[in-house]
Amino acid sequence: MKTLLLPALPGHPHIDYVGSTLKIEQVTASAVAAEFGTPTYVYSRASIEEAAQRYSQAAQASSVHVALRYAVKANSNLAVLQLLARLGWGFDIVSAGELKRVLAAGGEAGKVVFSGVGKSADDMRFALDVGVECFNVESPSELAALNRVAQAAGKVARVALRVNPDVDAGTHPYISTGLKTNKFGISQDQAAQLALQTAQLEQVQLVGIACHIGSQITTVEPYLDALDKVLDLVEQMEHKGAKIEHIDLGGGLGIRYTDETPPTPQEWLSPLLARISARGFGHRTVVIEPGRSIVGNAGVLLTRTLFLKSTPVKHFAVVDAGMNDLIRPALYSAEQAVVLAEQREGSALKYDIVGPVCESADWLARDRALVLEEGDLLAILSSGAYGMVMASNYNSRGRPAEVMIDGATATLIRPRETPEQLYASERLLP
Ligand SMILES: Cc1ncc(COP(=O)(O)O)c(C=O)c1O
Numbered sequence: 124m125k126t127l128l129l130p131a132l133p134g135h136p137h138i139d140y141v142g143s144t145l146k147i148e149q150v151t152a153s154a155v156a157a158e159f160g161t162p163t164y165v166y167s168r169a170s171i172e173e174a175a176q177r178y179s180q181a182a183q184a185s186s187v188h189v190a191l192r193y194a195v196k197a198n199s200n201l202a203v204l205q206l207l208a209r210l211g212w213g214f215d216i217v218s219a220g221e222l223k224r225v226l227a228a229g230g231e232a233g234k235v236v237f238s239g240v241g242k243s244a245d246d247m248r249f250a251l252d253v254g255v256e257c258f259n260v261e262s263p264s265e266l267a268a269l270n271r272v273a274q275a276a277g278k279v280a281r282v283a284l285r286v287n288p289d290v291d292a293g294t295h296p297y298i299s300t301g302l303k304t305n306k307f308g309i310s311q312d313q314a315a316q317l318a319l320q321t322a323q324l325e326q327v328q329l330v331g332i333a334c335h336i337g338s339q340i341t342t343v344e345p346y347l348d349a350l351d352k353v354l355d356l357v358e359q360m361e362h363k364g365a366k367i368e369h370i371d372l373g374g375g376l377g378i379r380y381t382d383e384t385p386p387t388p389q390e391w392l393s394p395l396l397a398r399i400s401a402r403g404f405g406h407r408t409v410v411i412e413p414g415r416s417i418v419g420n421a422g423v424l425l426t427r428t429l430f431l432k433s434t435p436v437k438h439f440a441v442v443d444a445g446m447n448d449l450i451r452p453a454l455y456s457a458e459q460a461v462v463l464a465e466q467r468e469g470s471a472l473k474y475d476i477v478g479p480v481c482e483s484a485d486w487l488a489r490d491r492a493l494v495l496e497e498g499d500l501l502a503i504l505s506s507g508a509y510g511m512v513m514a515s516n517y518n519s520r521g522r523p524a525e526v527m528i529d530g531a532t533a534t535l536i537r538p539r540e541t542p543e544q545l546y547a548s549e550r551l552l553p
């Protein structure tokens with residue numbers, strides 16, 4: 124029988140049981156649900172800040188200069204971005220929308236890396252106008268387009284070439300990005316050629332090499348493999364006269380969802396920086412772009428059990444959160460631990476935890492042994508990353524509320540969407 128992380132919740136700092144009661148910092152999950160309803164995403168401020176500080180400390184332990192850039196796509200709530208901006212972090216973005224959020228949250232454009240395989244001309248122009256620090260370019264066509272946009276804007280765009288190092292990060296195929304069959308990055312050969320071409324383009328300046336090999340990676344080896352290939356390329360480019368100021372290693376460090384044991388930021392960064400120094404590149408800036416490992420285990424999704432239902436072959440717990448609120452299980456068959464806000468003794472049944480959406484893929488967890496009653500409040504753990512940001516309005520369901528816990532204080536950082544808001548901008552025909 125599957126047992127998931129009970130009674131202690133390892134890997135989830137500041138989210139744990141006190142007796143049989145689940146608390147996020149000093150606030151009970153039940154109190155959050157009573158005040159703000161369900162489904163609701165709840166984040167621990169201390170957990171986010173400590174995760175960020177573990178990266179800063181790992182960076183400070185080395186003589187190599189490390190630029191910290193939080194990947195906004197993991198969780199883009201303004202309050203989350205504000206916490207990181209206050210800690211001095213910059214940001215990794217993939218759209219003008221994310222860039223606008225960063226600016227609205229008090230982030231500095233000069234500490235923003237613009238990633239993504241499909242940047243529009245409008246997005247490039249906005250990023251140039253506000254002065255982002257670097258564009259991570261992923262194709263010859265994108266480089267040409269950026270040169271044109273920069274010319275029209277009268278600016279010079281600082282550029283890093285994102286290389287696809289063709290390494291297997293050992294993660295889910297949908298979140299692997301560094302294989303040659305993936306759409307991301309430029310092959311090593313093509314990158315070397317493109318580096319030469321940048322010298323001919325007046326409105327772009329090559330300053331870096333970037334890579335990002337995937338997400339939820341739980342070992343260091345694929346990063347070292349990718350790094351060696353990136354450093355080979357840097358050597359090759361500098362031999363031909365380029366001046367590479369920074370090496371961007373991307374993000375991707377995994378978290379514990381059930382029983383994974385990923386390296387800590389220190390265990391991840393230290394061998395990479397050591398390799399960079401050993402190969403003679405220790406005076407370059409190293410950029411990192413973590414997302415999930417900052418916010419993933421700082422958040423839970425609270426959901427209320429509506430009905431328990433048994434068929435001849437299965438027990439179902441129908442809850443008020445669905446795949447529109449948290450799509451990771453439906454999309455990647457992701458396993459996230461599910462726990463009761465108030466644990467009770469009794470004999471457990473194995474439940475599939477399913478939502479109200481009209482799709483058979485609308486499941487949040489499968490075969491979980493729980494002692495459940497209708498009306499019980501559940502917490503889906505590890506929901507701080509790629510949770511709310513991937514939520515949709517399918518079935519005209521308003522997206523959940525978001526709440527930040529700081530000690531004994533719960534602050535609503537985004538109210539629940541109402542159905543009226545969903546269709547407010549739609550128009551009836553004349
Ligand atoms: C370019 C880039 N940087 C950083 C990240 C953040 O990754 P993660 O949340 O796995 O740390 C991603 C997402 O995979 C990405 O595509």
Ligand SMILES: N[C@@H](CCCC[NH3+])C(=O)O
Nearest residue numbers: 196298338339451508509
């Ligand atoms: N959305 C994915 C991660 C994608 C990372 C972005 N490249 C997840 O939930 O695991």
